[in-house]
Amino acid sequence: MAYTQGLSSSCLFLSHKGAPQGFQQSLGLNLPFTNSRINSSLQTRIFVELREDSAPMTSDHSKKMKIPHVLTVAGSDSGAGAGIQADLKACAARGVYCSTVITAVTAQNTVGVQGVSVVPEDFVAEQLKSVLSDMQVDVVKTGMLPSIGIVNVLSQGLREFPVRALVVDPVMVSTSGDVLAGPSILAGFREQLLPIADIVTPNLKEASALLGGQQLETVADMCSAAKLLHDMGPRNVLVKGGDLPDSLDAVDIFFDGKDFHELRSMRIKTCNTHGTGCSLASCIAAELAKGSSMLPAVKVAKHYIETALDYSKDIAIGNGPQGPFDHLLRLKSYVHNSCRQVGFNPSDLFLYAVTDSRMNKKWGRSITDAVKAAIDGGATIIQLREKDSETQDFLEAAKACFKICHSHGVPLLINDRIDVALACDADGVHVGQSDMPARVARTLLGPDKIIGVSCKTPEQAHQAWIDGADYIGCGGVYPTNTKENNLTVGLDGLKTVCVASKLPVVAIGGIGASNASSVMEIGVPNLKGVAVVSALFDRECILTEARKLHAILTESMLLQRTH
Numbered sequence: 001m002a003y004t005q006g007l008s009s010s011c012l013f014l015s016h017k018g019a020p021q022g023f024q025q026s027l028g029l030n031l032p033f034t035n036s037r038i039n040s041s042l043q044t045r046i047f048v049e050l051r052e053d054s055a056p057m058t059s060d061h062s063k064k065m066k067i068p069h070v071l072t073v074a075g076s077d078s079g080a081g082a083g084i085q086a087d088l089k090a091c092a093a094r095g096v097y098c099s100t101v102i103t104a105v106t107a108q109n110t111v112g113v114q115g116v117s118v119v120p121e122d123f124v125a126e127q128l129k130s131v132l133s134d135m136q137v138d139v140v141k142t143g144m145l146p147s148i149g150i151v152n153v154l155s156q157g158l159r160e161f162p163v164r165a166l167v168v169d170p171v172m173v174s175t176s177g178d179v180l181a182g183p184s185i186l187a188g189f190r191e192q193l194l195p196i197a198d199i200v201t202p203n204l205k206e207a208s209a210l211l212g213g214q215q216l217e218t219v220a221d222m223c224s225a226a227k228l229l230h231d232m233g234p235r236n237v238l239v240k241g242g243d244l245p246d247s248l249d250a251v252d253i254f255f256d257g258k259d260f261h262e263l264r265s266m267r268i269k270t271c272n273t274h275g276t277g278c279s280l281a282s283c284i285a286a287e288l289a290k291g292s293s294m295l296p297a298v299k300v301a302k303h304y305i306e307t308a309l310d311y312s313k314d315i316a317i318g319n320g321p322q323g324p325f326d327h328l329l330r331l332k333s334y335v336h337n338s339c340r341q342v343g344f345n346p347s348d349l350f351l352y353a354v355t356d357s358r359m360n361k362k363w364g365r366s367i368t369d370a371v372k373a374a375i376d377g378g379a380t381i382i383q384l385r386e387k388d389s390e391t392q393d394f395l396e397a398a399k400a401c402f403k404i405c406h407s408h409g410v411p412l413l414i415n416d417r418i419d420v421a422l423a424c425d426a427d428g429v430h431v432g433q434s435d436m437p438a439r440v441a442r443t444l445l446g447p448d449k450i451i452g453v454s455c456k457t458p459e460q461a462h463q464a465w466i467d468g469a470d471y472i473g474c475g476g477v478y479p480t481n482t483k484e485n486n487l488t489v490g491l492d493g494l495k496t497v498c499v500a501s502k503l504p505v506v507a508i509g510g511i512g513a514s515n516a517s518s519v520m521e522i523g524v525p526n527l528k529g530v531a532v533v534s535a536l537f538d539r540e541c542i543l544t545e546a547r548k549l550h551a552i553l554t555e556s557m558l559l560q561r562t563h
């Protein structure tokens, strides 16, 4: 393998023929400037190419790896919490290249917007042409469009240089309440951009403005707004309910013209929310650029924002009421001094589906069909527990399931087998008390993978936390036929472990539609969901059972929150 280097303007770019895109990104973002031949002057771009042969550098694109590319057309935020700067960071965090067309420069901080200088529309047109005529842009994402002239220029540019998808974030008001785009732009959105958008992502105020001032106060209002906005032409609508009064969750409504999806995530108690709208839309654009379909892209984006907000809730930047959050959390392995891992979202434990090869054989279905049905029914995480499979078959099945899970934004864990998890790049593993110890699994898997540990006692739960696990599975709560000689701990045992555990808990063992609500209603905040095997996979229709369980769990969670 040989290196070639080239010098031009101000960033480090690395490529490796055939290297996966995440690898390329991590090289680009992590490489320290240690090479003495590399002058660190900011005027100098270092262009490094790792090549498998020693042929001279070539501009033949067929030989190079295409990386997913988002172009953001938006305003600059000097405080770097929102706008172009947020878009760049969100795309980088999602492993996607991001180019920029700047429509306005704002003087802005955590207190508010002190000034706006709009970029002349012919110069916006020039930037658009520079990028779209040369670079292979997959997805365009729009943010602040401060004049109708700029909207015209953009829609003209998109006609001339079509892209695979258009994400429209109809930015009108900043987090601080300052107006960034006046009412004249509304007509531009309605007549020019919404009809060609693949998705539009208004918050409540923006949705209301686009609909002529209609009041939006409930989830039902959000659904009817999504429908009315969809009638204006976009293929999909995401109405963001972050400002919904009296809502304990962050509820968004996604409408694809056929089905409504109520997307809930934990409302993070934080003042560091500046730039969440821009970042969410950029993340959707990034996932689309990677080839995802729309609903999974939206789910992944929502999860990313939730995780980033949670990670950043205590950071202090600026003195104003709305601080920025840290987009690049994934580059940091551990939070503060604890071993809590940042890529894991405890709410993924909500409906935890654990497969069983014997049950799939009994019902004559493939593991992939079983996993797909569970996800379609609302499973939020999948564990492959294939006790009878040969290693090679297990690995093949795991690779196929990984594709399904990832296209739906659902994490995939492997039971017991760290080697299989590593080989298929699963999101993590679940280990028991007599399996590979969690601290060894952590060393083998690194900080970014999810590790769950089975625990029946507070002492085991404490050890799991020390070992760097992300969650614990506690059970059997009820007697089960799925696991032989398994001690039943009952609801009391579950509660004792939950209370003692510093980690989120999922309950397992004999749980199904008849008793899931009794489990969730033990009323301990770190009990995040139930893990089920036979109640899903030893049934005629996995999809129906998953939907039923999901509805039961949702209801008992809502009930708990109102108490």
Ligand SMILES: Cc1ncc(COP(=O)(O)OP(=O)(O)O)c(N)n1
Residues within 6 Å of the ligand: 352, 354, 383, 385, 415, 416, 430, 431, 432, 433, 434, 435, 452, 453, 454, 472, 473, 474, 483, 506, 508, 531
């Ligand atoms: C979520 C979850 N909790 C507990 C278990 C049981 O794991 P373990 O004790 O290792 O037993 P086996 O599943 O390996 O038989 C689990 N798999 N998942």
Ligand SMILES: Cc1ncsc1CCOP(=O)(O)O
Residues within 6 Å of the ligand: 475, 476, 477, 479, 480, 481, 482, 483, 486, 508, 509, 510, 511, 531, 532, 533, 534, 535
């Ligand atoms: C793997 C495991 N660990 C504790 S109980 C159990 C089996 C759960 O299966 P089911 O949901 O069919 O009771």
Ligand SMILES: [Mg+2]
Residues within 6 Å of the ligand: 415, 416, 430, 431, 432, 435
């Ligand atoms: Mg095990």
